[in-house]
Amino acid sequence: MCESNGYDFIADKLKEYLGLKKSPVAIKFVLREDDIPEGVPKADEKLRHCQLVQKASGGSVFYATAEEQMCKGGAAALGLQEAPEKVKTGEFYYGLGRFSSLGSARKTMESIPKIDPIMYALVYAPLEKANFDPDVIIVIANPAQALKLSQALVYTMGGRVEADFAGIQSICADAVAGPFLRRRPNITLGCSGSRQYADIKEDDVIVGLTGENIGCVINALENMS
Template sequence: MTDYAKISATLKEALHLTGSPVAVKIVLSEDKLPAGVPEIEETVRHCRMVSLAREGKVFYAPDSKHQCGGGAWVLGLREIGESMESGEHYLKLGKYSSLGASKRTVYNVPALPQDTYATVYAPLEKATFVPDVVIIFAKPFSMLKLAQSTLFRLGGRIYPEFSGIQSICSDATAYVLLNGEPNFSLGCDGSRKFSGIADEEMVAGFPAERLEELADALLQVTAAPGSKK
């Protein structure tokens, strides 16, 4: 088993995180739920669930406990709603100048297949399950160190995928799981309003398979002579 507690401690210290990195798992059937993990009592958005885990809570959430239809859709819990699919939802929110602009954005939102039974959350150090994605909230300088760590072994460029909507559910969760690549996002109005992301924070999602590599690289990057201390 990967030592998630050790990796979490490294991320917290090196990145000066407020709260924990969050382990997220997509479960396809009831019998695959991690043993001993309780169902969340309240009905809230995925972005709020991630924040609750960041604060220390461990739980799972079936579709009935997901308040946000858009988040439940991209996480594979339910079909896309009519107003979302038509573009009307974001047009009414004033996010786009036309129905076409709203549709084009929605059509390009990464979404999981509609076969998810539940989503599972824990602070990384408390994860008793193998996560699919680990989500990190941090300030821009810490995100710089994460970006540099991502490129430490092979170099290259990073091409973040985001559109200013559905940042925690799609940008940091669904996209990462679908593509197996880290992703950085500026957040969105919904997540900043409902989940507790600070105005000065960004969000990033990482495939769980790359956690050990990321933590090792982070220690080297932050200690490098060229890094701002």
């Protein structure tokens, strides 16, 4: 079993070994209002989940309920509310020209990871400021950094790193809901929304890590260096 250290130490090591420009972002799912970590304020503006992730990577700590989530499709993937009907059926993305037919849009939406709508809020923090155990840790990286992180993921147990995405609902469903539900990391390339609204760059890829094995990842990066 790999030991975990304080999250400030882990964040520093991720930045050091990967050469990250931005802080990794810690995400915690909260079922009830009473479970919000002490001292964490509610988000002071309404933004998309991908924008909230970027806000946290810049140093802010906060929580957001469905009311603070501007993108309702993303909020639904994260378990904060029911999906709007047109998102659920794929009609919304078909209307945007993302699919050749409503059937292909619906098939894709049915395969995207979604958490049952039972969550009260998500807590966001730069990893070094997390006063909670994160369920998911998001790393915004370039391809070379993601490569090194992928090598760290297979360093101890072997195997392969799977990348599961469809070019929509990327930072919400692919990078957070998927790792939370499946208990394994995922790599995704962003989506039109996150690149338009959340300043995801052309050469950015997004890695969603599960919180419980982050100590192993740090040990692997250290040994590989």
